[in-house]
Amino acid sequence: MTYGTLTTALAGFGTGLSLIVAIGAQNAFVLRQGVHRHAVLWVVGICALSDAVLIGLGVAGVGAVVTAWPAALTAVAVAGGLFLLGYGLLAARRALRPAGAAALDARGAATGSARAAVLTCLALTWLNPHVYLDTVLLLGSVASDHGTGRWVFGAGAAAASLVWFAALGYGSRLLSGLLARPRAWRALDGLVAATMLTMGGLLLAGA
16 A cells, blocks of 8 residues: 555545444444444444445545536535535634533433334434535545546545444443543534534645
């Protein structure tokens, strides 16, 4: 693996991780299932595989548009840069002025059966409009900025999803106490804000 390939993969990993660690129903569900040790493999697998498929669609779709219409690269870079800046500002706002419930709540019972857990996980993943913005549009647009290395970038982002959900599901017994603290999510949101604002600025500068 060359230095450039490794750098691109790490960029994808960092971008993907910054997007998926945001507080949300999906993360809370994975954490809750992990705390109760119920259908964890299914839940982690569905979340990671779904993200990989959507990221692949984003990389392929945006890449095809750019190949057919080179001027689309500029438009995609501007749109992606603005979106990243907006996302970063929202994360910065959460870090500086967190809401009272800014923590993952792992309390309550896990979903009753493995089938129910699978269906709930699929619904939380595929019926969430934000997942399409994050994976197909945003990660696809950022990946296109890497040209021929866009698939390496996408692979890095997919790896970040797998690592995060595996850590959240299987390490939930250790993470649940930490992630229930608003201060921990303020630190995560601060990291997300720094990453998104930096990448947004770089995208706009190169457009």
